[in-house]
Amino acid sequence: MSELQERYQDVLEKMAQAAQRVGRQPEDVTLVAVTKTWPLEVLLAAYDAGMRHFGENRPEELAAKRPALEAELGADNGIVWHFIGTVQSRKSSLIADYADVFHALDRMKIANRLAQQLGENGRFLPVLLEVNVSGEGSKSGFSAVAWETDATQQAELRTVAETINNLAGLQLGGLMTMAPWDAPEAEIRQVFRRTRELAQWLETAVPGTNLAQLSMGMTDDYQIAIEEGATHVRVGRALFGSRY
């Protein structure tokens, strides 16, 4: 086995163990292999190892890599392209054209632009709302720091869900969050748990909303995230090594 195959098997095993610890099915959690910054050869090796969900965080990189892999592997290659980064509004058309799932919808301006661009290109885009429940200033996302008690935040989140539900082309499917970097495990776990609870509350508060997908967890915390309900983990370094 190659080193990449070994790392892949190791991550899959840890994911399955985390799921089993809390009585979940391993197949209910999708591994998004975060291929950002890695060249095409690495993506091809990941594909050969069996990975089919790739995560990118720069629009230009997605727009270059997707066609390049389609040229190598054919358009029917089975790859699902996840865009996991913040999008500047002038780059949103690249997401509308090249992403299969957008994890980091963090403001209405982007939602509106995407809806218009999807109307033009005829595509359909599942999206997850990025929420900031930890309150870290550096984190993007709709503010949900005090969603359990803050009526203003609740009203804002409800309005966002309602508005996106009514935008053609976008399909709201869940929430995405990032845990504070280097925080104690209890604090990280709490962020994931509160995100799951927020999804449940928002589904009830806005009838017709489906937020079954929870994109939470990276190399350092994906096992905790799975224990707390993640359906998608976004893992880079544990698969490919350090990018820096």
Ligand SMILES: *Cc1c(COP(=O)(O)O)cnc(C)c1O
């Ligand atoms: C880079 C990145 C990841 C993966 O991080 P690793 O620590 O390499 O696993 C996950 N999510 C987002 C939003 C990222 O930008």
